[in-house]
Amino acid sequence: MTATIQTATQLPIALSGFDGDMSALDALETNHQQNDLKTGETLVHGEENAEQKACEDARQAIERAEEAKAHQGFWSDLENALGDVAEVAGAVAAAATAVASAGAAAAVLVPLAEAASVTAGVGEAAAGGAHGAAKQYEASAVRAMADAQEGTLRAGRMETAVTSTVDDMRDADEAHRQLQQTIQGTIQTHDQTSVQIAASTRIRG
Amino acid sequence: MNITNVTGSPNPQVLDHLLASGDPGAEMAAMAVETGTAERKTASETRRAYEAEEASEDQQQVDAMHQKAKDIESEGWLDAAGMIGQGVLDATGGAVGLAMLGSDSSQAGMAEANDVSSIFHAAGLGAHGIATGFATEKRAAEANDDANAALCKANADRAKEAAEDMHDAEKDAADYVKAGLDFYRDYVSTDAQTQAAALHRA
Numbered sequence: 001m002t003a004t005i006q007t008a009t010q011l012p013i014a015l016s017g018f019d020g021d022m023s024a025l026d027a028l029e030t031n032h033q034q035n036d037l038k039t040g041e042t043l044v045h046g047e048e049n050a051e052q053k054a055c056e057d058a059r060q061a062i063e064r065a066e067e068a069k070a071h072q073g074f075w076s077d078l079e080n081a082l083g084d085v086a087e088v089a090g091a092v093a094a095a096a097t098a099v100a101s102a103g104a105a106a107a108v109l110v111p112l113a114e115a116a117s118v119t120a121g122v123g124e125a126a127a128g129g130a131h132g133a134a135k136q137y138e139a140s141a142v143r144a145m146a147d148a149q150e151g152t153l154r155a156g157r158m159e160t161a162v163t164s165t166v167d168d169m170r171d172a173d174e175a176h177r178q179l180q181q182t183i184q185g186t187i188q189t190h191d192q193t194s195v196q197i198a199a200s201t202r203i204r205g
Numbered sequence: 206m207n208i209t210n211v212t213g214s215p216n217p218q219v220l221d222h223l224l225a226s227g228d229p230g231a232e233m234a235a236m237a238v239e240t241g242t243a244e245r246k247t248a249s250e251t252r253r254a255y256e257a258e259e260a261s262e263d264q265q266q267v268d269a270m271h272q273k274a275k276d277i278e279s280e281g282w283l284d285a286a287g288m289i290g291q292g293v294l295d296a297t298g299g300a301v302g303l304a305m306l307g308s309d310s311s312q313a314g315m316a317e318a319n320d321v322s323s324i325f326h327a328a329g330l331g332a333h334g335i336a337t338g339f340a341t342e343k344r345a346a347e348a349n350d351d352a353n354a355a356l357c358k359a360n361a362d363r364a365k366e367a368a369e370d371m372h373d374a375e376k377d378a379a380d381y382v383k384a385g386l387d388f389y390r391d392y393v394s395t396d397a398q399t400q401a402a403a404l405h406r407a
Binding site for chain 1: 274281302310329370382396
């Protein structure tokens, strides 16, 4: 029996006889196994690089989030302090207005109430500015955390992909080995049988 | 990304050769291997689809978080505008009141300054209230963004589990391929033993 089959690299192999066929299949399988191994290694390498980059992106995003949170903390503290000033001034203005409207020391208390209103207003406006800044930094922190989450999820997917690829390579390698064992076992069994047939023929002859 | 399409199954040319060999054992083994390989391919494609779904849901989760950041920004600007507006009107009312007291410090003048100041204060509260109303809408949108992110995370987790199940199915299919090859090895060995025994008997 003569046949021609193509290897994975498209090289024709001329086959002749049972052992020839099987040996060519064995060689073909070895070639296929080596190609798979090479492809798998390239894939794992690429996936590991992507995973490392995703981890690095996540780490940088977490740093940005922490920095933004620190800024947010500062502006929140400032907002609280200014808010307290505005609140106290507002309370003073309200109390002075109430006492003055009762008729006591109006000449002093009414101007005091107006001045306190000015102070409360300035404090409130400044607290508003600080609140705006704190919220912008809070938004930056949330955005950075979203980026960190994106990096973490991407890294997780890449890690799964690496595990999966390594599993596939292991399975493929085992399948190749098993097929090669089958081919070699078949050759061996065929050879033994041939020898026995030949011996039997000689004995009969 | 995976290599199931390039690895994990024996060379198809080897299978073609076994299928065309005319040997029933070889053909049966090759068919088992082909079936296992096809099952593995299907499981692999389904797994890839679930992995793509997981990646898409992950991205939507991240998008929802980015949207929340935008809503927080808007909420911050609206709150700030309300507070600044109220503060400016309060301060203006006080300043106007003081100016009025400077020109008329009589009882009536003080009452009038107080009234003007109160009007500015009320206008400030109104402005703050309107801004707070809009800001509250943004806070509701933030809660919605959180819910969307949670939903996408749940979907991504489900897709991940399904992908893992498909990975198990791939392994089962690979085992089927192995069983086919084991069968062929045993078949060849048994066949040879039968032939040897027949020779001995002859």
